[in-house]
Amino acid sequence: MTASDSAGLLSPALGYIGGRWTPADDGRTFPVTDPATGKVIAEVPRMGAGETVRAIRAAEAAAPAWRALSGGERSRLLRAWAALMTESREDLARLLVREQGKPLREAAEEVTYAASFLDWFAEEGRRAYGEVIPPGLPGTRMTVVREPVGVGACITPWNFPVSMITRKVAPALAAGCPVVLKPAEQTPLCALAVCALGERAGIPAGVFNVVVGDAEDAPVIGHELTTRPEVRKVSFTGSTAVGSLLARQAAGSVKSVSLELGGNAPFIVFEDADLDLAVSAAITAKFRNAGQACIAANRFLVADAVHDTFVAALAERAGALAVGNGLDAGTDIGPLIDTAAVEKAERHIADALRRGATLVVGGGRHPLGGTYVQPTVLADCPPDAEICCEETFGPVAAVTRFSAEAGAVASANETPYGLAAYFFTRDTGRVWRVSEALQTGIVAVNTGAFSSPVVPFGGMKQSGLGREGGRQGLDDWLETKYVCQGGID
Numbered sequence: 001m002t003a004s005d006s007a008g009l010l011s012p013a014l015g016y017i018g019g020r021w022t023p024a025d026d027g028r029t030f031p032v033t034d035p036a037t038g039k040v041i042a043e044v045p046r047m048g049a050g051e052t053v054r055a056i057r058a059a060e061a062a063a064p065a066w067r068a069l070s071g072g073e074r075s076r077l078l079r080a081w082a083a084l085m086t087e088s089r090e091d092l093a094r095l096l097v098r099e100q101g102k103p104l105r106e107a108a109e110e111v112t113y114a115a116s117f118l119d120w121f122a123e124e125g126r127r128a129y130g131e132v133i134p135p136g137l138p139g140t141r142m143t144v145v146r147e148p149v150g151v152g153a154c155i156t157p158w159n160f161p162v163s164m165i166t167r168k169v170a171p172a173l174a175a176g177c178p179v180v181l182k183p184a185e186q187t188p189l190c191a192l193a194v195c196a197l198g199e200r201a202g203i204p205a206g207v208f209n210v211v212v213g214d215a216e217d218a219p220v221i222g223h224e225l226t227t228r229p230e231v232r233k234v235s236f237t238g239s240t241a242v243g244s245l246l247a248r249q250a251a252g253s254v255k256s257v258s259l260e261l262g263g264n265a266p267f268i269v270f271e272d273a274d275l276d277l278a279v280s281a282a283i284t285a286k287f288r289n290a291g292q293a294c295i296a297a298n299r300f301l302v303a304d305a306v307h308d309t310f311v312a313a314l315a316e317r318a319g320a321l322a323v324g325n326g327l328d329a330g331t332d333i334g335p336l337i338d339t340a341a342v343e344k345a346e347r348h349i350a351d352a353l354r355r356g357a358t359l360v361v362g363g364g365r366h367p368l369g370g371t372y373v374q375p376t377v378l379a380d381c382p383p384d385a386e387i388c389c390e391e392t393f394g395p396v397a398a399v400t401r402f403s404a405e406a407g408a409v410a411s412a413n414e415t416p417y418g419l420a421a422y423f424f425t426r427d428t429g430r431v432w433r434v435s436e437a438l439q440t441g442i443v444a445v446n447t448g449a450f451s452s453p454v455v456p457f458g459g460m461k462q463s464g465l466g467r468e469g470g471r472q473g474l475d476d477w478l479e480t481k482y483v484c485q486g487g488i489d
């Protein structure tokens, strides 16, 4: 539980169970490293089954009182949490950079985005309306009420280590569901900092619990969270492989499951697109967070007529992006999370080149060493290259040509994933035609940025189940109960 002084920890480096900061039962810890330097910045408890069960029990014990609060009372607490997060924006952003690596500007934007979920659901939770239904049987009155699902388990990834927490926890708490959170092993400190702010805001003991552990502990913690009958809903963001495993485990006790899984987002540029707009959007959609996002553009499909112009402009902009430590002013691209991520980017580049793609800019590891990768653009990439079939999660853009709209849409859909898709056109008929044909939960037309707490975020096919954000995000944490009263003359 020691922490280096420079880490700027904003909480004890401990788990948080039933309103208490707590070490692992056996005192074991694991190191958290700064991906920019490889240095250990803190030691965090390695928790397991015992701590997880206690956290679930604490949440269960807190549930009746939390559920009994009015929507307005829960709203005030969530808004206080959002306000504290906004006040701590700079410190939280710096910690985020230390632990995850993204540029400070992006980290600060993430904190604002994270706070916006607390704010949005503070309001939306007050509108968990039911229905009065004209009676379908004589002498009755028929109503539908919305109730909290019950204790929730939230498992979150490292790439957006603050906002992925509030996107789950804010609707859960707003709906009246206490939660147990298991953050990613790479980024527990952000989760604990968010937790400390919740504690300061007055979130009652047991309503929000954090169980931390290393990669080897995740299956043990995850098993308890998905199989204990007291947990009624599991909300997960991460890989499709783990999401599918958790859904299978949760099936045993028939829990509600929300999954935000992998993507393979197509980014289609039609011949009538505004190319300046498309290139700017491509820089955001591909290189934000060094490409480590499930909504990152993964396959650029560009009309023959504009392929060369688009590639040249994209390569010029990508080549000018500054790679460096996220804490340095002016950095556009920080380090990747670990060496496995670098190796995947290298493998994808080598495979594409072997299959005939052309390297336009970048090409692999950055001279800075460590886990830094050069922003890379590959042109004329064949659609069967690994990079077009798997999520790259790195700053590598692969561009493939197409000749006709139908072919582009067919390629875009030729994947088991269906999270986000982007396309660029000035043709209004095409906007509707292509939006309707794309098999994704999110379609971005003429923009590279669409995230907001007010809209439903989620995928089709193997990209997941359920939606986070928007009215739908609250729905996912509510049960529907039909009440029929008879004997009315």
Ligand code: ADP
Pocket (backbone or CB within 6 Å): 155, 156, 157, 158, 182, 183, 184, 185, 215, 218, 219, 220, 221, 222, 223, 237, 238, 239, 240, 242, 243, 245, 246
């Ligand atoms: P990534 O490949 O992006 O790290 P993962 O799906 O492995 O994605 O991880 C996302 C989250 O799921 C992390 O919090 C991780 O610790 C957790 N996790 C990984 N394996 C399991 C598992 N078997 N059970 C529960 N949680 C898991």
